[in-house]
Amino acid sequence: MSIAIIGGTGPQGRGLALRFAKKGFNVLIGSRDKSNAVKTSEELNIILGANFGKITGHSNTELAEAAVDFIIIAVPWSGHNKIISDLADALRGKLIIDIVVPLAEGNPRKVDMPPEGSATESAQEILGHDTPVIGALHNVSASTLNKLDTKINCDVLVCGNNLEARTKVIDLLSKLDLNAYNAGDAEAARCIEAITPILIRINMSKKVPFSHAGIQIWPPEH
Numbered sequence: 001m002s003i004a005i006i007g008g009t010g011p012q013g014r015g016l017a018l019r020f021a022k023k024g025f026n027v028l029i030g031s032r033d034k035s036n037a038v039k040t041s042e043e044l045n046i047i048l049g050a051n052f053g054k055i056t057g058h059s060n061t062e063l064a065e066a067a068v069d070f071i072i073i074a075v076p077w078s079g080h081n082k083i084i085s086d087l088a089d090a091l092r093g094k095l096i097i098d099i100v101v102p103l104a105e106g107n108p109r110k111v112d113m114p115p116e117g118s119a120t121e122s123a124q125e126i127l128g129h130d131t132p133v134i135g136a137l138h139n140v141s142a143s144t145l146n147k148l149d150t151k152i153n154c155d156v157l158v159c160g161n162n163l164e165a166r167t168k169v170i171d172l173l174s175k176l177d178l179n180a181y182n183a184g185d186a187e188a189a190r191c192i193e194a195i196t197p198i199l200i201r202i203n204m205s206k207k208v209p210f211s212h213a214g215i216q217i218w219p220p221e222h
Helices: 011-022 034-048 060-065 077-091 119-127 142-146 163-174 186-204
Strands: 002-006 026-031 055-059 070-073 096-098 107-111 133-135 156-160 180-182
Touching (some): 011 026, 011 034, 011 142, 055 060, 107 186, 133 163, 133 186, 156 186
Parallel strands (some): 002 026, 002 070, 096 133, 156 180
């Protein structure tokens, strides 16, 4: 199975590439500058060693055109809509996983939601309703993703307007040994994405003995 990560040279993209490759997936990471993606892929393969899936570097355009099972959007919010718009023709019809949170410029403790309601809904609007766009991994920190010797101990809320695609993404994320939950249609991303700046605020506080915390769904004990 193959996964392409547009924005795969950033902190979250690198962590996801390592996690999926460690589970045996072939991972393609992309950047506007192909040479940067190639360099990053070489660095990540050294971290992984020889006994896992392979990570390769490409331009974002090459990634969008590639025949892969999933395409993850992991770019900064400032470039989110433009990158998706530029690649829209190649992305349409593929299963898109959007992990982007519209954090306010200069203040990651706040969100600046777009007119569509969320980053997930923005991507859906750009690509059209025949292309499944699934929001996921919004509340998992890049630091957590990059600590390969540590299990991801937070849960993931998965949303989108296509139930079959949501189910596929939940199954995919289960390969990373984490719990993923069906959170409903794309409109749920408005709430899910808005949790991230709250987590950032808590994690930045000097009054808590931890950092990079996520969310967990706990069943009642009664």
